Amino acid sequence: MLNRISSFHNYQSIQNDIRRQEAKIHHNQAQLASGKKLLSPSDDPLAAHYIQELGQQSEQIRQYLSAITLVRNRLENHEVIIDNAENFTDEARRTLMEMINGSLSAEDREAMKRELTELADNFLVLSNVQDASGNYIFSGTKPKTQPFFRDNEGRVTYNGDDYQRKMKVANSLEVPINDPGSKVFMEIDNPFGDYEPQYQLQEGSELLFERARNLDPDDKSIYTVTFNELPNGQFGYQLEQDGSTVQSGEYDSSVGIKYNELTIQLKGQVTAGDSLSLEPRKTFSVFDTFKDALEYSTGSVSDASNTAKLQQLVQEFHAAFIHLNKARSDVGARLSTIDFQEQQHEDFQLSLKKSKSTFEDLDYAQAVIEFNENERALKASQLAFGKTKDLTLFNYI
Numbered sequence: 001m002l003n004r005i006s007s008f009h010n011y012q013s014i015q016n017d018i019r020r021q022e023a024k025i026h027h028n029q030a031q032l033a034s035g036k037k038l039l040s041p042s043d044d045p046l047a048a049h050y051i052q053e054l055g056q057q058s059e060q061i062r063q064y065l066s067a068i069t070l071v072r073n074r075l076e077n078h079e080v081i082i083d084n085a086e087n088f089t090d091e092a093r094r095t096l097m098e099m100i101n102g103s104l105s106a107e108d109r110e111a112m113k114r115e116l117t118e119l120a121d122n123f124l125v126l127s128n129v130q131d132a133s134g135n136y137i138f139s140g141t142k143p144k145t146q147p148f149f150r151d152n153e154g155r156v157t158y159n160g161d162d163y164q165r166k167m168k169v170a171n172s173l174e175v176p177i178n179d180p181g182s183k184v185f186m187e188i189d190n191p192f193g194d195y196e197p198q199y200q201l202q203e204g205s206e207l208l209f210e211r212a213r214n215l216d217p218d219d220k221s222i223y224t225v226t227f228n229e230l231p232n233g234q235f236g237y238q239l240e241q242d243g244s245t246v247q248s249g250e251y252d253s254s255v256g257i258k259y260n261e262l263t264i265q266l267k268g269q270v271t272a273g274d275s276l277s278l279e280p281r282k283t284f285s286v287f288d289t290f291k292d293a294l295e296y297s298t299g300s301v302s303d304a305s306n307t308a309k310l311q312q313l314v315q316e317f318h319a320a321f322i323h324l325n326k327a328r329s330d331v332g333a334r335l336s337t338i339d340f341q342e343q344q345h346e347d348f349q350l351s352l353k354k355s356k357s358t359f360e361d362l363d364y365a366q367a368v369i370e371f372n373e374n375e376r377a378l379k380a381s382q383l384a385f386g387k388t389k390d391l392t393l394f395n396y397i
Contacts (some may be wrong), residue, residue: 053105060350068169068342072179075335082328088123093317100310102301113297120290138181147181156287169341182192184327185287191319195278201304205271215261229272286320
């Protein structure tokens with residue numbers, strides 16, 4: 001009886017050993033087939049935990065790279081639109097400069113006015129452009145609201161807001177994907193300082209407003225400068241503040257006119273009786289410049305005030321061109337930022353793949369050695385089982 005029990009346990013022990021060896025070989029074969037060292041978390045729980053974390057980080061990087069692709073597409077479209085706006089303002093500037101030429105016929109001036117009208121219309125259409133998703137680009141954070149409307153008198157109003165839509169492209173980096181139209185088209189630095197001139201010039205006058213600065217931020221007065229001829233043959237001036245005379249004297253073009261915190265610089269030849277009013281204005285809208293250009297383009301070339309106003313509008317179009325160029329440069333800077341961030345993400349993603357490979361990928365040489373060892377162990381167990389399973393006392397009787 002004891003012999004039967006001992007034989008049975010030996011039999012079971014060898015069978016279990018064979019099964020363990022077979023399981024090891026099957027595991028080795030699965031590793032070699034998949035190229036993976038870890039086939040289940042139980043193979044190495046700690047390594048499996050690290051691999052899971054690496055996978056989450058890799059997925060986050062993938063999402064950031066997708067966001068960068070979307071941001072790049074929108075910014076490139078944004079850049080093209082601003083570039084077209086630059087071209088429109090530059091074309092309008094050159095058209096106005098030609099209209100100042102007194103040798104043009106009435107027909108030529110009318111043709112140029114039609115060209116200017118078309119530029120103004122196209123510029124408005126461009127400012128209301130939509131992206132592929134139907135969102136208005138220049139409406140701030142109100143993408144479904146048309147940003148610009150023009151009334152019957154030619155005035156353009158803005159219906160968007162002053163904020164930017166942003167997209168996250170890294171843990172601590174959000175990139176604006178648009179610019180509000182108010183900042184791009186309606187808040188352009190006044191090239192004449194803090195004021196806008198209104199001319200009342202004598203026939204043949206060549207007086208032009210150059211610049212005026214007022215260091216007093218609370219002074220919202222309208223100033224008027226009127227020139228007269230002095231007995232000594234020089235020109236004098238009279239300065240009015242909101243209709244009241246506050247200063248007068250001999251005009252020196254090299255010094256200009258100074259009153260309290262106000263400094264006025266003029267250029268060109270003064271004619272007795274010339275007058276100009278200065279209305280406070282720190283920024284201007286390019287839409288207003290288009291509107292004024294169309295209005296003053298119908299004036300006579302012999303009207304000195306009209307010509308001076310056209311000269312002013314030429315400067316405004318030039319200022320708008322520079323402003324739009326800066327806006328386009330800012331978009332280019334954002335594109336450079338996401339290009340750099342994309343490279344960082346790709347480098348980090350490569351590092352993650354290398355780290356994951358360290359935990360997960362199979363060392364084929366080591367795996368083959370282990371497979372061969374397990375295979376030899378299995379054969380030895382099978383051989384031992386073959387010899388012992390037939391071993392009984394009857395063989396010795």
